Amino acid sequence: MRVAYCQGTSPPRINTTPHISFHPLLPMAWSPFLLLSLVSLAFSTPLNRRWDDFVEKHSWGATIPKGWQFHSSPSPDTLIDLRLGLKSARIDELFHHLGQTSDPDHERYGNHLSKEQVEELVAPHTDTVSMVEEWLAHHGYQGSAASPAGDWVTIRLPVKDAERMLNAEYGLYHHPASKDTVLRTLSYSLPRDLLGHVDVVSPTTYFGTFKSMRATSFLMPEVDLDPDAVPPTTCNTRITPDCLKTLYNTANYTQQATNRNSLGVAGYLNEFANRADLQTFLTRFVPARAGTTFTTVRVNGGGDDQNDPGVEANLDIQYTIGLSAPVPNTYYSTGGSPPFKPDSQTSTNTNEPYLDWLNFITSQSSIPLVFTTSYGDDEQTVPPDYANSVCNLFAQLGSRGSSVLFSSGDFGVGGGDCRTNDGQNRVQFQPAFPASCPFVTTVGGTTRTNPEVAVDFSGGGFSNYFGRPDYQSTAVTTFLNALGTTNNGLFNKTGRAYPDLAAQGTGFQVIIGGSTSSVGGTSASSPTVAGIIALLNDVRLSSGRSSLGFLNPLIYKNGGAFNDITSGSNPGCGTNGFTARTGWDPVTGLGTPDFAKLRLVV
Ligand SMILES: *[C@@H]1O[C@H](CO)[C@@H](O)[C@H](O)[C@H]1NC(C)=O
Ligand SMILES: *[C@@H]1O[C@H](CO)[C@@H](O)[C@H](O)[C@H]1NC(C)=O
Numbered sequence: 001m002r003v004a005y006c007q008g009t010s011p012p013r014i015n016t017t018p019h020i021s022f023h024p025l026l027p028m029a030w031s032p033f034l035l036l037s038l039v040s041l042a043f044s045t046p047l048n049r050r051w052d053d054f055v056e057k058h059s060w061g062a063t064i065p066k067g068w069q070f071h072s073s074p075s076p077d078t079l080i081d082l083r084l085g086l087k088s089a090r091i092d093e094l095f096h097h098l099g100q101t102s103d104p105d106h107e108r109y110g111n112h113l114s115k116e117q118v119e120e121l122v123a124p125h126t127d128t129v130s131m132v133e134e135w136l137a138h139h140g141y142q143g144s145a146a147s148p149a150g151d152w153v154t155i156r157l158p159v160k161d162a163e164r165m166l167n168a169e170y171g172l173y174h175h176p177a178s179k180d181t182v183l184r185t186l187s188y189s190l191p192r193d194l195l196g197h198v199d200v201v202s203p204t205t206y207f208g209t210f211k212s213m214r215a216t217s218f219l220m221p222e223v224d225l226d227p228d229a230v231p232p233t234t235c236n237t238r239i240t241p242d243c244l245k246t247l248y249n250t251a252n253y254t255q256q257a258t259n260r261n262s263l264g265v266a267g268y269l270n271e272f273a274n275r276a277d278l279q280t281f282l283t284r285f286v287p288a289r290a291g292t293t294f295t296t297v298r299v300n301g302g303g304d305d306q307n308d309p310g311v312e313a314n315l316d317i318q319y320t321i322g323l324s325a326p327v328p329n330t331y332y333s334t335g336g337s338p339p340f341k342p343d344s345q346t347s348t349n350t351n352e353p354y355l356d357w358l359n360f361i362t363s364q365s366s367i368p369l370v371f372t373t374s375y376g377d378d379e380q381t382v383p384p385d386y387a388n389s390v391c392n393l394f395a396q397l398g399s400r401g402s403s404v405l406f407s408s409g410d411f412g413v414g415g416g417d418c419r420t421n422d423g424q425n426r427v428q429f430q431p432a433f434p435a436s437c438p439f440v441t442t443v444g445g446t447t448r449t450n451p452e453v454a455v456d457f458s459g460g461g462f463s464n465y466f467g468r469p470d471y472q473s474t475a476v477t478t479f480l481n482a483l484g485t486t487n488n489g490l491f492n493k494t495g496r497a498y499p500d501l502a503a504q505g506t507g508f509q510v511i512i513g514g515s516t517s518s519v520g521g522t523s524a525s526s527p528t529v530a531g532i533i534a535l536l537n538d539v540r541l542s543s544g545r546s547s548l549g550f551l552n553p554l555i556y557k558n559g560g561a562f563n564d565i566t567s568g569s570n571p572g573c574g575t576n577g578f579t580a581r582t583g584w585d586p587v588t589g590l591g592t593p594d595f596a597k598l599r600l601v602v
Contacts, residue, residue, distance in 0.1 A: 051138050051191045054167040058205045058383045059187030061423060064173065065207040065381055071172040074183055076160035080170075083146055083355060084153045085200040085389045086132060089125035094118065094392075098399045098439070102550040104557055104601075110546040112401030115365055119149035122396060128197040135194060139165050148363050152355075159183070166190065166201060173207065182207065200385040202355060208377035217312050217374065217523035218410070235449045238507040238518060240285045241322035244528055247449060247504065249596040250323065250535055257541035261327045263320050263534045264361075264368030265527065266334065268353045268375055270303060271310030273317040273331040274513075281318045281511040282325075292321055294329040300356040302333030312374055315510045315519050316527045320372065323531025327538070330368055332357060354434070358393040369537050369547040370403040372530035374523035376459075378414075379433040380421050384465050391437035391466065398439055398550030403533050407522035408435045408444040408499040409459025412572030413491070413586075429461045429491040429573055435498050436463035441551045442498035443526040444588050445505025446565055452592060453580070454568025455505045459522060460578060460586035462495035469496055471553040475584035482581060490575065500552055501562060502588035503528040532593050539599045548602060555590060559583065561598045562591035 064070060088094070100108040113121075124132075129150065136143055139161060143153035159170050168185035175181070188204040235243035245251040255261070267273065275293065282290045294317055296304050313331065321329050334357045361367055379387065394404050414430030435442040444458040468476055476497045499522075506520040537547045548554065555562070565588035570577040580587040 050193050051135055051165075053192045054189035055192050055195055056187060056189045057166075057195075057201070058385055060205060060421070062186070063421065063423070064186065066421065067177060068173045068175050068207055071174040071181060074159050074170055074172055076158060078159045078183070079156055080159055080162060080183060080203070082155050082157065082162055083202045084132065084143065084155070084198055085202075086124035086128050086151050086153060087197050087199050088122040088149075088151050088392070089128070090121040090123075091392060094121040094395060094399055097121070098395055098550055099553075102398065102553045104554050110401075110540075110549070112546055112549050113399045115148075115362075115400060118362075118396050118399050122147075122151045122392075123149040124151050124197070131194060131197050135165075135191060146359050152359055166204065168204065175207075200383075200389045202386060205383045206386045208381040217315055217519055217521035219311065219517055219519055238509055239504050239524070240509050241319065242285065243449075244319075244323060244504060244531075247452070248528075248532055248593050250532060253535055253538075253595065253599075255326065255535065255538045255542075257538045258326050258328070260541045261534060261538055262330065262368040262370075263324055263327050263530055264330045264332060264371045265313075265316045265320055265530075266332045266357055266371060266373040266375075267302075267310070267313050267316065268334050268336070268357075269310075269312070270305075270308075270336075271313035272303060272305050272308055272333060273313040274306060274309035276306070277309050277314050277511040277514065278318055278321065280514060281314075281322070284511070284516075285509065286322050286325065289321070289325040292325040294321060294331055296331045296333055299332055299334040299360045300353075301335035303335065304333055309512050311510070311512055311517070311519060312523055314512050315508060315524055316372060316374060318510055319508065319524065319527045320531050320534075323528065324534040327534045332361070334360075354390050355393075358390065362393060362396055367397065367400065367402055369401065370405065370530050370533045371397065372405045372526045373434070374407045374521070374526055376407065376409055376432040376435055379431040379436050379463060379465060382433045387433050387437070387465055390434065391439055394434065394437055395439040395550075401547045401549040403530075403537075403548055403551045404440045405526045405530050405533070406435050406437075406440045406442050407459070407526040408432065408442045410445075410457045410521045410523075411459060412457055412570035413459075413461050413487075413575065413577040414573040418573035427490070427573055429487070429575075429577075431461040431463050431491075431495070431498075432459055433463075433465070435459060436461075436466055436496055438463075438466050438469040438496045438552075439550065441500045441529075441555070442589070443522060443529045444499035444502035444570075445520075445522040445525045446502050446568075446588060446592055447504065447506040451567070452504070452563060452565055454502070454565055454570065454587040455520075456569065456571060457521070458499070458502065458505065458568075458570045458587050460497075460499055460570050460589075462491045462493065462497050462586065464492045464495055466496040467494055469552070471556045472497060472500075472584070475556055475559065475590070479581070479584055479586070483578075487575065487578070490573065497584075497586055499586070499589040501529065501555060501590050501593065502565060503532075503592050529593060532595055532598075535595060536598055536602045540602055554602070556584075558598070558601045559590045561594055561601050563594055564591040
C-alpha cells in the first residue's frame with residue numbers, strides 16, 4: 001500500500017487495533033456499495049439516526065480568516081483525503097511519563113519511552129475505533145490508518161460526502177499574498193456520539209497552510225568580510241560559527257559519541273538545503289569540518305532541487321552542522337499539495353505540513369535526538385483542536401527522548417494590527433504556534449555581544465490556548481509580579497509563556513548560491529540552540545546516559561546555566577512590548593546557553 005502522506009518509506013507495521021485496518025483503500029467505484037450492503041444488515045434505522053445529531057466542533061463564524069478570499073465551491077465529486085485524529089485512550093499517561101522522565105529531580109529522569117510504548121499510550125480505545133468505524137460504515141466508508149498506533153485515520157471521499165458527514169460546507173479559498181488555494185470549510189461538526197472519540201478532522205478549518213506559514217528569516221544587508229578579524233569583535237555585526245562557539249562556550253569541546261548522536265532540521269515551503277553551499281560555508285568558516293555532509297529525507301513529495309538553494313534551509317543546515325559537526329544531521333523536506341485543480345476528480349492533498357511531517361516522523365523507528373523548526377503561524381489562526389493535536393504529537397517526540405526546538409517568531413509581541421478574530425476585533429498581543437505549545441522549547445533572539453541584548457523582533461508572549469505548565473510557574477510568576485500592570489489586558493497571564501531561551505538572531509553569515517549573505521531572524525536562533533543541545537547530548541551519551549529529550553523542566557531548574565539577557569525589548573501591536581529583565585522574560589526566556597555551565601548540569 002502507499003501511504004498517501006509520505007514517500008520513500010515503507011508503510012507502518014500494524015499490530016494494534018483490530019478494525020481500522022491498514023489495508024489499501026478499496027477502489028472507489030465499488031467499495032461504498034459493498035460496505036453499504038453489509039452495513040444495512042448490521043444496523044437498524046433508529047440506531048443510524050444518531051449520526052445526524054451534530055454538535056459544532058470548530059467554527060470561524062461567518063468570518064473568513066484574514067488574508068483569504070472565497071473563490072468558488074468545489075465540484076461535489078472532488079476527492080479529498082480526510083484525516084481523523086482519534087482520541088488517544090491513555091494520553092494522560094503519556095504526559096505523566098513525560099513529566100517524570102524530563103524532570104532532572106525524578107528518579108526516572110532520562111528513561112525515555114520506546115516507540116512501541118508511546119504507541120501503546122496514544123492508541124485509541126477499542127470503543128473509539130468501533131464507534132468511528134460504525135460511523136464511517138454508515139456512510140459507506142472504511143478508514144485506513146495514518147499512524148502505526150491507529151490514532152490517525154484517513155478516508156478518501158468526495159467533498160459532498162465529507163460535507164454530509166461533518167455538517168460542513170467546503171469552499172475553495174484563495175490567499176492572494178501566497179497565491180495559495182485550499183479546500184476548507186468555515187465550520188464543521190461531529191455527531192454528538194463521536195465528540196469524545198474524535199479530537200480533530202483535517203482539512204477543515206485550519207487555513208494557515210503551507211505557503212502562508214512564514215519562514216522567520218530575512219536577509220540583512222551584506223557586509224564586507226574581513227577574514228583577518230577575530231571574534232568576538234566582529235561578532236557584534238556578523239555571526240559565524242566561531243562567534244557562536246566563543247559566545248556560548250563550546251569551543252574546546254571534543255565529541256565522543258558521534259555514532260549515537262543525531263540532529264534533524266524540519267523544512268517546508270520548498271526550501272532546499274544545498275550541498276555545494278554547505279561545502280563553501282565549511283571551507284570558509286569551519287575549515288576543520290570541510291567535507292561534512294547531511295542526509296535529506298523527502299516527506300510527502302518534498303523536493304531536493306540542488307539548483308534552488310533556500311535561504312532558510314541553508315541557514316539552518318549550515319549552522320546546525322557548523323556547531324555540531326560531526327553529529328549526523330538530517331534535513332527533512334516536507335512537500336505541500338500540488339496546485340489545486342478545482343474541477344479535477346483526483347484527490348487533493350490534505351495540505352497540512354505539520355501533520356504530514358509529524359505522522360511521518362512518529363512512524364519512524366529511529367528519530368533524531370534534537371529537532372529544529374523555523375516556521376510558525378499566529379496562534380489565533382490555528383483552530384484549538386488542531387493546535388492541541390499537533391502539540392500532543394510534539395509531546396510524543398519528547399517522550400521518545402528528542403528535544404523539539406522552535407523559533408519564537410520575528411514580530412515581537414505581534415505583527416500587523418493584532419486584532420482578535422473572535423468577532424470582538426480587540427487589539428491583543430499575538431502569540432505564535434507551535435511556539436506556544438508547552439511541549440516544545442521555544443527560542444527567541446538576541447543581538448550584539450558585550451553585552452548580548454534582546455533583538456527587537458524576538459517573538460515572545462503568552463498562549464491563549466495552553467495554560468502555564470508547572471515547569472515555568474516560578475519563573476513566569478516572578479516576571480509577572482515585576483511587570484505589574486504594564487500591558488494589562490493585552491495578553492493572557494495564565495497562558496504558557498515563551499520563549500524558553502534565546503540565542504543570536506542577526507547577521508548570520510550564510511552561503512546562498514555561492515555567495516555570502518547576512519541573514520537574521522529567530523530562524524537563526526533555533527538551529528544555533530539545536531547545535532548546542534546536540535553537544536549536550538554528546539556529554540550524556542558519552543557517559544552512557546540517554547539523550548536529554550524534552551528540555552523545559554531541566555532548563556527552568558537551571559536558569560543559572562544561561563547568560564541572562566537583561567536589556568532590550570520586543571515591541572509590537574503598537575506597544576513597547578515586553579522588556580528583558582533579570583531572570584526569565586518573554587523576550588529572551590532564561591537567556592542564552594552557556595555550554596560550559598550546562599554540561600555540568602545535564
Ligand atoms: C579553550 O582553549 C583555549 C586554548 O587552550 C583557551 O585559551 C580558552 O580559554 C578555552 N576556552 C574555554 C571556554 O575553556
Ligand atoms: C487564557 O488562557 C487560558 C489558558 O491558560 C484559556 O483557557 C483562556 O481561554 C484564555 N483567555 C482568552 C481570553 O483567550
